[in-house]
Amino acid sequence: MTEQNFPPAWAPDQTFAEGRIGLTIRDSIATLAVQIPKKMNALDVHATRGMVEALEAAQASARVLMFTGVGGKAFISGADIGGFDDEKQQGSSFLDRQQVLADYPIPTIAVIRGYCIGGGLMTALNCDFRLAGTDASFGIPAAKLGIAYGFDGLSRLVELAGPARTRFLLYSGDRVDAQIALAWGLVEQLHTPDALWDAAMALARRIAENAPLSISATKETVAQIMCDPEQRDMQKIADLSMLCQNSADFREGRDAFREKRAPAFSGN
Known part of the structure; x- marks a missing residue:
């Protein structure tokens, strides 16, 4: 090139x-x-x-x-x-x-x-x-x-x-x-x-190709970890984890794993 x-x-x-x-x-x-x-x-x-x-x-x-x-x-x-x-x-x-x-x-x-x-x-x-x-x-x-x-x-x-x-x-x-x-x-x-x-x-x-909500949660959680302890928003981290757990993408990832296929994540 x-x-x-x-x-x-x-x-x-x-x-x-x-x-x-x-x-x-x-x-x-x-x-x-x-x-x-x-x-x-x-x-x-x-x-x-x-x-x-x-x-x-x-x-x-x-x-x-x-x-x-x-x-x-x-x-x-x-x-x-x-x-x-x-x-x-x-x-x-x-x-x-x-x-x-x-x-x-x-x-x-x-x-x-x-x-x-x-x-x-x-x-x-x-x-x-x-x-x-x-x-x-x-x-x-x-x-x-x-x-x-x-x-x-x-x-x-x-x-x-x-x-x-x-x-x-x-x-x-x-x-x-x-x-x-x-x-x-x-x-x-x-x-x-x-x-x-x-x-x-x-x-x-x-x-x-990976789950957008999961990646977004990881990015925000790492940012919170890098903050001073007194500035960390632990509730925000917990909310992001719950959002992923309740998402359609979590169900899609689980179903794809069981069915031995590539997941198709929507970001929802």
């Missing part, structure tokens, strides 16, 4: 933010792509707004969302700083839009080739899973730009990579390659560039 053909045969059904963001939905799998290859998919304020609009458009009919960048040279190379000059309180607005992705109710998979830098790494970390090509590289050049990342910007990185590795990335501003990113827990899987998309799509299909 050439860089120009990543994602393969990409032709978005919808575009947002004057073409900066593309979206397709096929067989309950949404693909959201940043498509600003001339700027290495750097995010400006319009792109982040378009990202939120695309997420909202996909939510009603998708069971899983793949997040990527077109062209193969960059997932997202960071924030286009100049592109935020026309918006007040730049940092909070960017973080607010990132929080929409972090709180997204359906599973999200970041599919990463090339540069995954700064705000791009934050975007990837706000997805549930990260699958990367062996050509990917990761870093946060904040110290080289005089930028300070706040609590929300760094908490997920510390959670996955640990405080020492977070300090290394932030203090040095250096990039690390895909093998180091895998060892540090920044990504879950590595694949050759030619195999990456098929591997990500296979994972998305497996998730989409």
Whole structure:
């Protein structure tokens, strides 16, 4: 697969933010792509707004969302700083839009080739899973730009990579390659560039075929577990478990198991 053909045969059904963001939905799998290859998919304020609009458009009919960048040279190379000059309180607005992705109710998979830098790494970390090509590289050049990342910007990185590795990335501003990113827990899987998309799509299909209510309950329960104990909503976890137990999908899963066939889940 050439860089120009990543994602393969990409032709978005919808575009947002004057073409900066593309979206397709096929067989309950949404693909959201940043498509600003001339700027290495750097995010400006319009792109982040378009990202939120695309997420909202996909939510009603998708069971899983793949997040990527077109062209193969960059997932997202960071924030286009100049592109935020026309918006007040730049940092909070960017973080607010990132929080929409972090709180997204359906599973999200970041599919990463090339540069995954700064705000791009934050975007990837706000997805549930990260699958990367062996050509990917990761870093946060904040110290080289005089930028300070706040609590929300760094908490997920510390959670996955640990405080020492977070300090290394932030203090040095250096990039690390895909093998180091895998060892540090920044990504879950590595694949050759030619195999990456098929591997990500296979994972998305497996998730989409499973019971949506069960997956939604798992996503929310894991999020509650990661909260501070005093902030956890234990009743919400219990309610989600009961919702699954009383669902048509639970009955379908049980019947399919007994009948030795693949279940057909409806999300009800």
